[in-house]
Amino acid sequence: MEIQDRIESKITQGDFLANMLRVARSEGPRLQHAFVEHVGNLAEKLSVFLRANGRVQKAAYNPAEFWPRQKGRAFGFVDGGVAAIDLPGASPLGIRVGSYVVRPGDESGEREEFKIEFSIVDDLYAEEPLTFDVPEDIEDRYDDRAKLRDAARIISEIAAALALSRRRQDLGVLLVHGPLINPAAPYGPPGFPHFTAEAAESLFGAAVARDERHFIPLYRQILEQLKEASAPVFGVVERDGGGRPLLERLILTMYQAGDLPEAEKRAGLALLRKYDLSDAQILDVVLEAGEYLTPTTVPRQEPSNKWPKDWDENLKVYPNPLTTFLKPSETVRPFRVETFEGARNHEEAMTLILATARLLPGYGFPVALDIVDKFAKVPSWLSKEIGAGHKAVLLRKAFESDDRKLQEYAIKMLSVSSRDWFFRPKA
Amino acid sequence: MTWITNSENMIGTVVGNTSTDSYKFILRSFRAKVGDIVATLSAIPDDNKSHGNAIIWGRIVSIDRHNPFFPAEAAQELAEQNLRLIDTVLSTSRDYLNAEVLILGSSDEDSTSQMDLSPLTYPVQPAARVINPPASAIKKLLGASEDNVPKLHVGSLLGRSDVDVSLAANKVVSRHLAILAMTGGGKTVAARRIILALIGHGYPIVIFDPHGDYLGFYENRAKLPPGTDVKLFYPMMKVSEENITVVSDLLAKMGRKMTDAQHDFFNKIVMETKISDGTKASDYILELIQRAENTAAKIARKDKEDDAEDSPKKFGATTVNAVKRSLSFVLNALKQMEQNNKVLCERLKDDYQFHEMPDPKRDPEDIVRKKQVSIFYLAGYDHLTQSTIVSMVLDALFSHRAALTNRIPPFQTVIEEAHNFIPSRQEGTDETPSLMTVRKVITEGRKFGTGLMIISQRPARLDETILTQCNSFLVLRLVNPKDKNFVRSVMENLSESDANILQTFGPGQGIVSGQAVRFPLLVKVHHDKNFESSKIGDEDFLKAAASWNESGTRARNRGAFTAAAAPTPAAKASPDANKKEQQPAPSKAARSDPPSLKFSAVAKRKR
Ligand SMILES: Nc1ncnc2c1ncn2[C@@H]1O[C@H](COP(=O)(O)OP(=O)(O)O)[C@@H](O)[C@H]1O
Ligand SMILES: [Mg+2]
Secondary structure, three states: OOHHHHHHHHHHHOOOHHHHHHHHHHHOOOHHHHHHHHHHHHHHHHHHHHHHOOOEEEOOOOHHHHHHHOOOOEEEEEEEEEEOOOOOOOOOOEEEEEEEEEOOOOOOOOOEEEEEEEEEOOOOEOOOOOOOOOOOOHHHOOOOHHHHHHHHHHHHHHHHHHHHHHHOOOEEEEEEEOOOOOOOHHHOOOOOOOEOHHHHHHHHOOOOOHHHOOHHHHHHHHHHHHHOOOOOEEEEEOOOOOOOHHHHHHHHHHHHOOOOOHHHHHHHHHHHHHHOOOHHHHHHHHOOOOEEEOOEEOOOOOOHHHOOHHHHHHHHOOOOEEEEEEOOOOOOOOEEEEEEOOOOOHHHHHHHHHHHHHOOOOOOOOHHHHHHHHHHHOOOOOOOOOOHHHHHHHHHHHHHOOOHHHHHHHHHHHHOOOOOHHHOOOO | OOHHHOHHHEEEEEEOOOOOOEEEEEEOOOOOOOOOEEEEEEEEEOOOOOEEEEEEEEEEEEEEEEOOOOOHHHHHHHHHHOOOHHHOOOOOOOOEEEEEEEEEEEEEOOOOOOOOOEOOOOOOOOOOEEEOOOHHHHHHHHOOOOOOOOEEEEEEEOOEEEEEEEEEHHHHHHOEEEEEOOOOOOHHHHHHHHHHHHHHOOOOEEEEEOOOOOHHHHHOHHHOOOOOEEEEEEOOOEEOOOOOOHHHHHHHHOOOOOOHHHHHHHHHHHHHOOOOOOEEHHHHHHHHHHHHHHHHHHHHHHHHHOOOOOOOOOOOHHHHHHHHHHHHHHHHHHHHHHHHHHHHHHHHOOOOOEEEOOOOOOOHHHOOOOOEEEEEEOOOOOHHHHHHHHHHHHHHHHHHHHOOOOOOOOEEEEEOOHHHOOEOHHHOOOOOOHHHHHHHHHHHHHHHOEEEEEEEOOHHHEOHHHHHOOOEEEEOOOOOHHHHHHHHHHOOOOOHHHHHHHHHOOOOEEEEEEOOOOOOEEEEEOOOHHHOOOOOOOOOHHHHHHOOOOOHHHHHHOOOOHHHHOOOHHHHOOOOHHHHHHOOOHHHHHHHOOHHHHHHHHHHHHO
8 A cells, every 4th residue: 555545544533633734733624635646745745755765664474474483482471450549558569470481383282371470469569557547647648549550550561571481482583572672760759658467478479678679779670680681571551652762763863873964863763753643553554564663772760850869870771672563464553562672583572563453453562462452451360250249248358257358359459440440241 | 088078989070160059160080970969068058147158069061171181273283284183292181171060959968868858058169179989878869768769770870880760759640740752752752761661560551552552561570570460452432321421522533523413313313212232333333324314314304395383493404414423424534544454454463462341431441450451552543533532541541530530540541752742832733632631631730649751853834732741851962943942942850951961861861850760860871671562563564575475466457457458379378378378479578578688679779
């Protein structure tokens, strides 16, 4: 499909509508035509530019030949889910991180392994007071519960990947649902609590020194360990995060290398900014099925002026992800793929990612990540038949037992909104 | 710890809304099958406003399986790209199994010896653990511990060969049992099993066997318990002083209704005709017909003379002729039956010893006797004859029981191909005298110990009154929707899912329900291969046709006259027989040429 045609089809699909309306203010009438023309122009230029510089690669999709060839290899997939729980005076969490390992072509009962790597229902954080006590000095508590939860999710997912890579030395590739490396700075403001010793130990898989039990150093340590794992690890990002970190970085990198004149760099960045399309949106019309950009390192912890002073030494040495976008098929938008710098067998892994994404031809996302996502988010006892009565029974049972943890769990379960995934019916 | 609390026996967790009739649970992979008996522990309120634990028993009636991890989109891609799921990263192992359980009842948690089922009065607790009970517990539940109660062993629980299934013998013999399944479902095998169990109790048995399915009992009688006698009967109607009504019975059963006048005339000729005991009914009828002819002749003469002195013109010619015609009709049927008997005895005489059927009115003891299996072999007789025999025999035996004459013990009657003997009204019941007899036996039978076992492959064609009187059912594979619906309508406690499972049964697999069991069970009937007839059964028709030889005489006579019309050398030179063989007739030679030659000849000509 030609770029112009692709843009036309996107417009009718409504993807570009928001951008179009924004542009419309400056472009006036003949809106659609102008938009198509201009974006087409940008995309054409970008396409020619990228290809001329050997920045576009292609992963082959020959499933009938590819899959049988994977026989005997093992691939791992990790994803987690968080329950949005809001209880007064507490910051409890409900997090489950699951893993799925599969050996294509294995006809034995050992073909698949599903495991809940982490199932966290208590506080990870060491800060007093404990979950159910009313804090004596509420002002003292770090109160951004969403941030606590995000930090816990981010670190437990990556910790699960680490645990899996240690347990299954036979993995050929390990895919994580979501970014491989997240910005850490937001979790380092003053007052952001440390993890408990037990939480840190279970996340890291070994005892962690008191100073290191904070998100920023612990997350880094886990990432660094994971980088050394025998299997290359990739983060596959389902949602378009917006912005153009990759394309802009690419232009800058080339400029810095002396491959791009200053004027061209400025014009290119200005063009990108003008139409305010995200990396995924632009690349959607630039790339063809199976194509991806040559991976480029994108600094993840920028900008450094926002680093919390306590942690800037740490943030300075954070690993950065090699980033690319892969367009799985003509009809779906590219998704972001991240790995560690220096990752081996990158091309081969891209072929695997493409093949697993093509197994969901309409959705265009690696099917095994979808599988582990469902596994982590749907507790095995949940079924479509569960009604309110069941919750009440659960609660009563919990209180009949002496298990405090179970009681807390039950309360948390009941306090979450019914739309939360904890109550999501069977898929 | 008892089995009900042992977590190793756990196979799933109750989910969703529960009731006192059913519940659903999430089943762990490969831990149970449809038909399995399962148990859960649940609290039930008692009379004292407190509550105690009870074991809730149930049977899995359906299992839904779905794989939430297998998106439909993926299936499409697999198909389009011709991929094997197993070669990809897709998952096959995380199926969700949603099982539905029909509740059978509850029993005490700690009943040690006996396990009594009572109806469940309070729903099962959601989230309760579902347990796969050990065989010993199920046996206890099925009543196996009640050792003093006589049982008829039929087989094992479907999918649990370690748990035997038996019928309560008393419920089978005093009530009635229907065995229903499509052809090949295993009805006869099941009937044989139950009969063998009854034989084990020395119970008298009468079998009406239209196909010879039960001749195996005779062939293998040496393997039966000592003292067991197997008698094979062919039908025969005889008259005797005690059984003077046999002819009028025959007339009635064979559908010849007489007017009052005809009755009077019939009685008159019967009175005038001397009976010597043991005369064949056919001979006797022949005499009656002669007498009727005489009377007719007399009437004709009297008519001419117009002199009505000692014989007032009581019987008109029409009456006399009508009686004569009816008698001839019955005579015809009897003659045919006798002819058939002859053929039958001739054909089977090497392997079987057939007896003339005893007169059921006069000698019921010869038919119903302890440790005796009486088989009425009805193959080859027309429908009316078969039905008449069943009717005559059952009528007489039942009367003996009902009249409390103490001449015969209680007995069990087996009716194979019952749709022929007790058809529903739509099937046309005119020529089926057995229908009324069986109806009588089945409605009053329990009082007199004349239990029936009814076997049929077309339940929907059976008389509904009779079928609803059956208190126990063994239903094997049934596919025809009409039959399934009919079975559901007459079996009170057959659930919809049970009805749906009927078509999935293999041979010998079925549901047994009713009074003979404590609750409906899925069974695998035991197959007594030893007692199958080796001679009668599935014939190999292909082989029979291939090795068919025209009777020699017929073959010799072929063309005896037609061929003679054309003068042949053989006909002219008849003394010279040798020559004839050396020089066969040209036409004959051409006919006996191998086909290949002919084809090649044709081919040549074409060229
Ligand atoms: N309980 C059983 N176990 C094993 N095989 C059976 C069983 N019942 C029937 N069969 C098989 O099915 C065949 C037909 O059984 P049969 O009882 O004659 O069927 P029906 O009388 O219903 O037409 C038998 O010859 C046997 O091979
Ligand atoms: Mg049969």
